[in-house]
Amino acid sequence: MHHSFKFLSTAIIISIASVVFAAPSFSDEQQEPSSSVEIIKVDDGSGIIPKPGSGSAPSSPTDRGGALQLALLGLLVLFPIIAIASVRRQARRNQSSANA
Numbered sequence: 001m002h003h004s005f006k007f008l009s010t011a012i013i014i015s016i017a018s019v020v021f022a023a024p025s026f027s028d029e030q031q032e033p034s035s036s037v038e039i040i041k042v043d044d045g046s047g048i049i050p051k052p053g054s055g056s057a058p059s060s061p062t063d064r065g066g067a068l069q070l071a072l073l074g075l076l077v078l079f080p081i082i083a084i085a086s087v088r089r090q091a092r093r094n095q096s097s098a099n100a
Contacts, residue, residue: 058066 055064058064061067062069
C-alpha cells in the first residue's frame with residue numbers, strides 16, 4: 001500500500017508541475033501585431049476541412065460514411081458494452097459462489 005501511495009503522490013506532483021510549467025504566461029497588456037506580419041484569410045472552400053454539404057455521397061463501402069465505416073462505429077460501441085456485461089456477469093458468479 002505504501003508503494004502505491006508513493007507512486008500516486010509522485011504522479012500527481014509531476015502532473016501538476018507539468019501543467020504549471022507548460023502553461024503559457026499571460027500578460028494584461030495587449031500586444032500589437034507586427035507590421036511585417038501579414039495575415040491572409042482565404043475562404044474559398046479549398047482548405048483542409050471541407051465545408052458542410054460540399055462532399056459527395058459515399059459510392060464505395062470504404063468511403064466516408066460508407067458501410068464499413070458505419071460497421072466500425074457499431075463495433076466500437078458494441079465491444080465495450082459486451083466487455084462491461086461480461087465483467088459484471090463474472091463478478092456476480094464469483095460473488096454467488098463465495099456466498100454458497
